[in-house]
Amino acid sequence: MAVFLADAPHLRVLRLLRDEGPVSRAELGDRLELTRPRLLAEVERLVAAGLIAEAGMAASRGGRRSTLVEISPRLRFAAVDLGASSIDIEVTNGRLEPVAAYGEPADIRSGPKAILQRVSELLAKARTDAAYERLDGIGIGVPGPVSFRDGVPVSPPIMPGWDRYPVREVLAREHGCPAVVDNDVNIMAIGERHGGVAHSVDDFLFVKIGTGIGCGIHLAGSVYRGVDGCAGDIGHIQVDAGGPVCSCGNAGCLEALFSGAALARDALAAARAGESPALAERLAASAGGELTAKDVADGAAEGDVTCIRLIREGGRRVGGVLATLVSFANPSMIVIGGGLAQLGHVLLAEIRSVVYRRSLPLATGNLPVVLSELEGRAGVTGAAVLASDMAFEQAS
Amino acid sequence: MAVFLADAPHLRVLRLLRDEGPVSRAELGDRLELTRPRLLAEVERLVAAGLIAEAGMAASRGGRRSTLVEISPRLRFAAVDLGASSIDIEVTNGRLEPVAAYGEPADIRSGPKAILQRVSELLAKARTDAAYERLDGIGIGVPGPVSFRDGVPVSPPIMPGWDRYPVREVLAREHGCPAVVDNDVNIMAIGERHGGVAHSVDDFLFVKIGTGIGCGIHLAGSVYRGVDGCAGDIGHIQVDAGGPVCSCGNAGCLEALFSGAALARDALAAARAGESPALAERLAASAGGELTAKDVADGAAEGDVTCIRLIREGGRRVGGVLATLVSFANPSMIVIGGGLAQLGHVLLAEIRSVVYRRSLPLATGNLPVVLSELEGRAGVTGAAVLASDMAFEQAS
Numbered sequence: 001m002a003v004f005l006a007d008a009p010h011l012r013v014l015r016l017l018r019d020e021g022p023v024s025r026a027e028l029g030d031r032l033e034l035t036r037p038r039l040l041a042e043v044e045r046l047v048a049a050g051l052i053a054e055a056g057m058a059a060s061r062g063g064r065r066s067t068l069v070e071i072s073p074r075l076r077f078a079a080v081d082l083g084a085s086s087i088d089i090e091v092t093n094g095r096l097e098p099v100a101a102y103g104e105p106a107d108i109r110s111g112p113k114a115i116l117q118r119v120s121e122l123l124a125k126a127r128t129d130a131a132y133e134r135l136d137g138i139g140i141g142v143p144g145p146v147s148f149r150d151g152v153p154v155s156p157p158i159m160p161g162w163d164r165y166p167v168r169e170v171l172a173r174e175h176g177c178p179a180v181v182d183n184d185v186n187i188m189a190i191g192e193r194h195g196g197v198a199h200s201v202d203d204f205l206f207v208k209i210g211t212g213i214g215c216g217i218h219l220a221g222s223v224y225r226g227v228d229g230c231a232g233d234i235g236h237i238q239v240d241a242g243g244p245v246c247s248c249g250n251a252g253c254l255e256a257l258f259s260g261a262a263l264a265r266d267a268l269a270a271a272r273a274g275e276s277p278a279l280a281e282r283l284a285a286s287a288g289g290e291l292t293a294k295d296v297a298d299g300a301a302e303g304d305v306t307c308i309r310l311i312r313e314g315g316r317r318v319g320g321v322l323a324t325l326v327s328f329a330n331p332s333m334i335v336i337g338g339g340l341a342q343l344g345h346v347l348l349a350e351i352r353s354v355v356y357r358r359s360l361p362l363a364t365g366n367l368p369v370v371l372s373e374l375e376g377r378a379g380v381t382g383a384a385v386l387a388s389d390m391a392f393e394q395a396s
Numbered sequence: 397m398a399v400f401l402a403d404a405p406h407l408r409v410l411r412l413l414r415d416e417g418p419v420s421r422a423e424l425g426d427r428l429e430l431t432r433p434r435l436l437a438e439v440e441r442l443v444a445a446g447l448i449a450e451a452g453m454a455a456s457r458g459g460r461r462s463t464l465v466e467i468s469p470r471l472r473f474a475a476v477d478l479g480a481s482s483i484d485i486e487v488t489n490g491r492l493e494p495v496a497a498y499g500e501p502a503d504i505r506s507g508p509k510a511i512l513q514r515v516s517e518l519l520a521k522a523r524t525d526a527a528y529e530r531l532d533g534i535g536i537g538v539p540g541p542v543s544f545r546d547g548v549p550v551s552p553p554i555m556p557g558w559d560r561y562p563v564r565e566v567l568a569r570e571h572g573c574p575a576v577v578d579n580d581v582n583i584m585a586i587g588e589r590h591g592g593v594a595h596s597v598d599d600f601l602f603v604k605i606g607t608g609i610g611c612g613i614h615l616a617g618s619v620y621r622g623v624d625g626c627a628g629d630i631g632h633i634q635v636d637a638g639g640p641v642c643s644c645g646n647a648g649c650l651e652a653l654f655s656g657a658a659l660a661r662d663a664l665a666a667a668r669a670g671e672s673p674a675l676a677e678r679l680a681a682s683a684g685g686e687l688t689a690k691d692v693a694d695g696a697a698e699g700d701v702t703c704i705r706l707i708r709e710g711g712r713r714v715g716g717v718l719a720t721l722v723s724f725a726n727p728s729m730i731v732i733g734g735g736l737a738q739l740g741h742v743l744l745a746e747i748r749s750v751v752y753r754r755s756l757p758l759a760t761g762n763l764p765v766v767l768s769e770l771e772g773r774a775g776v777t778g779a780a781v782l783a784s785d786m787a788f789e790q791a792s
């Protein structure tokens with residue numbers, strides 16, 4: 001054996017019980033390739049620490065019956081997904097099943113004090129609603145680059161006041177449990193790998209197309225965050241030097257051409273120019289004189305050609321960037337998520353068409369390009385995975 | 397501690413002695429954080445296996461003097477770098493210092509039997525010239541995608557007859573030692589990290605611009621090869637849909653616009669169109685009526701504006717792709733190597749300008765873009781590193 005990448009035995013026990021439910025001691029030993037004395041010592045230690053619990057007798061395997069163990073039913077993890085304009089929270093049990101969930105609008109630009117205050121209020125409400133005593137871990141995703149090591153946002157463009165704010169430290173202190181901070185797209189990728197379409201896939205890209213565009217990079221079994229924590233920030237890749245000016249100041253960035261904001265802008269222009277009956281009708285009915293990506297999705301579903309064209313053009317832009325990334329990273333799957341994934345199969349078909357045509361045949365021979373299965377829950381699912389991983393690690 | 401990535405102790409001992417030369421037992425124990433009994437047992441085992449040797453007494457550190465150990469001076473590794481039109485071979489000692497070196501033209505399209513036969517002839521010559529008995533490991537790089545696990549080229553576009561040819565098995569059997577096969581750009585990246593400008597850098601991109609264009613991806617301390625072994629194959633990224641047709645059949649691929657072949661083509665056109673006195677003069681003097689990248693480099697050095705323009709245009713193309721990859725991967729360094737690196741600082745300046753302008757400020761705040769230091773020796777250096785790593789691993 002050469003280089004070996006190994007998790008400590010207690011982590012492997014805890015993750016298996018978290019992900020698969022009650023298992024007998026005998027099966028645990030077999031599955032994790034641990035000797036019986038080693039396993040029994042680990043189990044005893046984890047029971048004493050309150051992380052796992054006895055769960056009755058297993059069905060006989062012929063010899064002496066083995067007792068089942070399970071992740072402690074008393075564990076509680078908080079998963080927080082902060083968007084540009086939303087807070088989503090789930091509190092889960094040890095198996096990461098939600099016991100409470102909240103979602104509400106919130107402007108990330110209100111700053112860390114106000115937003116984290118509201119997070120704490122919602123967590124206090126959860127403690128009452130779901131009747132638990134304390135949290136065992138908190139995972140939080142934020143819409144910007146993060147230094148994962150330091151637990152702070154780093155130069156986040158749409159989060160004024162958050163730069164290097166000690167998010168992890170504040171949450172850990174306030175709730176008396178381990179906390180972990182990551183980028184919002186990374187937690188979506190982790191979520192999709194835990195409970196979605198990328199289940200157990202080691203090398204994949206999770207592309208979030210929402211207000212902005214970002215990419216979670218999962219390589220060789222773990223998230224790759226880059227040297228400064230901004231790997232996957234693909235929204236500002238220039239795709240058309242003559243394109244519209246982006247919020248970042250450059251021209252023709254991917255997300256200036258296709259994102260929630262760009263699509264709303266293009267839909268409004270099409271409605272006003274009389275190019276789309278479906279959009280004109282929706283604009284007339286709208287209170288604020290604005291259109292959204294959902295209007296375009298609905299128009300396309302009715303067969304409005306302009307709506308379909310807008311989605312296709314966007315898919316072509318995204319597909320062009322993804323073709324480059326496929327040639328570079330040679331992943332085994334691409335998952336499309338975020339709010340604009342609601343544009344569905346018209347978008348997906350266009351992205352696939354460009355990726356398959358433009359990337360190397362070897363890299364696309366067996367490359368599924370699929371929609372997220374977890375949709376809006378991808379972020380909180382991943383945040384719960386991170387929270388539990390962190391709690392398990394600190395429990396050693 | 398959480399996840400731990402650890403190398404076996406014997407590997408850590410062998411790599412340290414390979415890379416740093418003779419070290420005392422006492423210092424080895426300190427450096428590798430091994431207990432004294434554990435270290436002494438490892439050292440004894442490795443001396444018995446002929447991998448390391450006693451090397452006299454160390455200078456006193458105050459107490460009892462410790463004996464030095466070194467990597468065995470009898471070890472020999474063969475490093476082979478196959479290009480599209482060349483074979484380069486170095487045989488090294490245990491410290492990866494060359495004891496014999498050969499280079500000659502060879503057409504990779506001659507097929508694996510002829511090429512590997514010639515490799516064996518050169519290695520037989522090396523054994524006589526450098527007076528050693530046997531090889532302890534062979535590393536070989538080939539100009540195409542490789543299944544690193546299987547030790548075979550996979551669908552290599554410019555290597556007819558090599559698809560899934562058992563290169564590793566053939567070399568290992570013929571020379572009676574472990575062998576390892578990798579892509580040529582990956583071994584250049586490994587070489588540059590071992591003994592070049594990327595020394596000890598964990599996350600960097602090595603961009604080879606030669607006959608074609610490729611990228612070695614070094615992430616979190618090791619080469620990332622992708623699911624099918626074709627990660628980093630960036631030469632066929634489309635940069636101009638209206639560009640010239642590429643050897644792959646698509647239009648406007650990066651290497652159809654800028655590579656050794658593309659530059660020779662553009663130089664010839666410029667010379668014939670009377671746009672470049674420097675190129676016209678060299679064309680008139682050339683025997684075969686052709687021009688090369690070197691002619692363009694020399695013309696630029698003389699101040700010929702067309703030569704400078706051709707290099708700048710190429711740098712802009714490469715820089716545009718690299719800006720995308722920087723936003724995606726957030727590396728800590730970019731190294732430019734391969735034959736066209738001889739275009740030097742005009743090329744580098746243009747690449748830097750585009751990368752710094754188009755990538756995220758956070759990702760480029762501290763991002764050196766530099767020329768390879770090892771130049772033509774990057775490949776054999778990396779192949780020797782791989783050969784020794786493989787030999788050390790199999791020795792356990």
